Amino acid sequence: MRIDVITLFPELFSAHLVHGVTRRAFEPGRVDVHLWPLRDFGDPPHARVDDRPYGGGPGMVLLVEPLERALAAVRAARAETTPAPLVSFSPAGTLLRQATVARFAAGAGAILLCARYEGIDQRFVDAHVDCELSIGDYVLSGGELPALVLLDALARLQPGVLGDARSHQQDSFSAGLLDHPHYSRPERLADGTAVPEELLSGNHAAIDEWRRRQALRLTAERRPELLEAARAEGLLAPADEEFLASRRRRTL
């Protein structure tokens, strides 16, 4: 898959692409990331990419023409049969979810446009942007961190990137539930706090059941709307419903 990134700050991406387990996703033949410095497409004589907003007010707006030159260069370099979606980032976008990440991971790539300042001239958005994504209800100073969030989430879904293929089948959300808690050595801390005994039993069926119940409990407590969505998608087994019903009876 090929991902093109149009940004005023290509340096923000380099460190991420060479560190951590996701590094392997960005090796040749996997997720091929191409960085396009927007400044290279600015208006002469000073490579201007932004100007003041019509109507007044604070901040600057990214200009249509440099963006169109950058996009044309990317589209020419991709030489695509089916054009990759142009994605931009905004608090007004659709909230990024694991299901969206999985859809991108299954596709042929995307062009990520990272805005700065107050944002992008709306005429460019209307004419060219296929999808606006938000990573949450807070205000950032640029689209680079959201683009990195999407790249990271995409990278770890690439085959062979996580050592164990099971690790992302057990992720939060892949089962529609939050992840169960995890424990490692020592079995007992100096203050006496122990690992839940179910995990020490060596009985894999009992361990799976404990983990499933912890995931159900945590999701019910913290994110009831996720539990409702999992139920609507048929992801809850009769045994899950029995466990949840028994918890409800206990808390009454």
Ligand code: 4HQ
């Ligand atoms: N932005 N999720 C980029 C965000 C944002 C978000 C504000 C987008 C600033 C320039 N993007 N502009 N939250 O806060 O995606």
